[in-house]
Amino acid sequence: MKIGFIGLGIMGRPMALNLLKGGHELTVWARRAESMQALLDAGARGAASPADAARGNELVISMVADAPDVAEVMRGVAQGAGPGLVAVDMSTIAPAAARRIGEALAEAGVDFIDAPVSGGEVGAIAGTLSIMAGGSEAGFAKARPAFECMGKNIVHVGASGAGQVTKAANQIVTGMGVLAVAEAFAFASKNGVDRDKVREALLGGFAYSRILENHGQRMIDRNFKPGFKSWMHEKDLNIVMQTAHELGLCLPGSAATAQMFNAMVGSGLGEEDSIAVLKLLENLSGQS
Amino acid sequence: MKVGFIGLGVMGRPMALHLQAAGHALHVWSRRPESAADLPATRCATPAELGRCCEVVFTVVTSSEDVEHVTLGAQGLIEGLAPGSIVVDCSTIAPERARHIAARLGERGIHFLDAPVSGGAQGAIDATLAIMAGGDAAVLERVRPLLACLGKRIVHIGPNGAGQVVKACNQMIMVAAIQAAAEAMHLARTAGVDCGKVREALTGGSAASRVLDVMGERMVRRDFAAGIEARLHHKDFGLVLEAARKSGVPVPLTATVAQQLNALIAQGWGKDDTASLLRVLEA
Helix, strand or coil, rough: EEEECCCCCCCCHHHHHHHHHCCEEEEECCHHHHHHHHHHCCCCCCCHHHHHHCCCEEEEECCCHHHHHHHHHHHHHHCCCCCCCCCEEECCCHHHHHHHHHHHHHHHCEEEEECCCCHHHHHHHHCCEEEEEECHHHHHHHHHHHHHHHHHEEEECCCCCCCHHHHHHHHHHHHHHHHHHHHHHHHHCCCCCCCHHHHHHHHCCCCCHHHHHHHHHHCCCCCCCCCCCCCHHHHHHHHHHHHHHHHCCCCHHHHHHHHHHHHHHCCCCCCCCCCHHHHCCCCHHHCC | EEEEECCCCCHHHHHHHHHHHHCCEEECCCCHHHHCCCCCCEEEHHHHHHHHHHCCEECCCCCHHHHHHHHHCCCCCCCCCCCCEEEEEEECHHHHHHHHHHHHHCCCCEEEEEEEEECHHHHHHHCCCCEEEEECHHHHHHHHHHCCEEEEEEEEEECHHHHHHHHHHHHHHHHHHHHHHHHHHHHHHCCCCCCHHHHHHCCCCCCCCHHHHHHHHHHHCCCCCCCCEHHHHHHHHHHHHHHHHHHHHCCCHHHHHHHHHHHHHHCCCCCHHHHHHHHHHHH
């Protein structure tokens, strides 16, 4: 398939490379030209603009930072779009923003799919991302072969915005999950109990989770390298809290968690993995 | 002095009338003309026209967007006001938006004060508002006689935006206190204790506060008709949390109270008084 790919950062670059490996014909564009080099070396064509990345293609995919970036590149995509183009955004943005972008693209005759991912840089490189998609059945079907090069667990969740709603739900569960494990570890150490043993014991029972297993181990190893940077988790939880504010939805646990991530960014832990929330807890209770 | 007024709602109307009563020539513009129909004032067709007639214009509207619209929008104040004139915004908006508006007006030589108020509808009627001003101190001195018609405590906080920062602090403390009063009342009632007695006893001690006095009384009487519409506090909490986020400042209690406000809105009590936080606990 002829595919345009916009945004070649930590996530976008390996995702685009996997599309090339899957035999797709790729056109790439990135705001900073040097980010494109790895893809050009691997055989992709470079585009001069988002409009150019859309021109002549059947599918265009964006992987950028935030809603204003998505809106901006998709304005360009609409200008370059040929008949039947499907545009897919795989960034994490607010559901309401995704719906607005979808409506604007529909006016230009472009079918829009919101398809955020979970699985991090490791999943992007391995091609094992979870992909949660919202939008039309036909658009999803068209994008599916591309999704299969990038991910494993690919679910069409519902109408436009539903993919972002699912991603926000994912961030609620992972945000509170990381905090829960960190609090359990802080609790154990303050009581003089070895964290390693606690993790080992809990893995056999109802507290088992992938976060306890993987993130828990990294907390024990005090390996705070990202992974998933805490400022990004803070950004995602802000999407959750703003949506809750707009809807009139009470989410006390998410609110408390969002404040912990807020404090991480404010105290200079933003570039560390979100498991560094453990450090924040330890500081608060004088356990350093 | 020729004084303009935009926003004639629950707060703005009594404030405008105080200025008129003090002998100022009141000019008004209102999005809905009927809200200005019975006022002893000159009605103007647009904010720009109002600006052409006045040396000082007050704005008391709801959101940051509303303030930007009447000041900087098409037919906005910026198109009518002369250099040296003053816009006094008494709305509660985001500090950074206040700074932005000040900068844009400043390019035309128009002064701007962010001067949000606290004290509610009763404070506006009694002219006992607390006014917290951000902007140039000399500009504040020029309008101080006007502000003295509206409130008792007028404090210059700092440069533009500083007034809104203090208003955010005010809302954090006030609504958290309402939540605390609601939880105490709920606990007392569930334990079979009379809420009126609780309030009476606590008012004499270290837990005494204006909130316990006024909102506590409403909780005791179960009078949830607005005083201050809870939806406005809900809006303000959105601003506070956004400002905290941008500064990387954790506000755990504010965040928790914000969730109770979300629940209040979900229950359909947004136009009732914020004392309805008690009803959220009972729901």
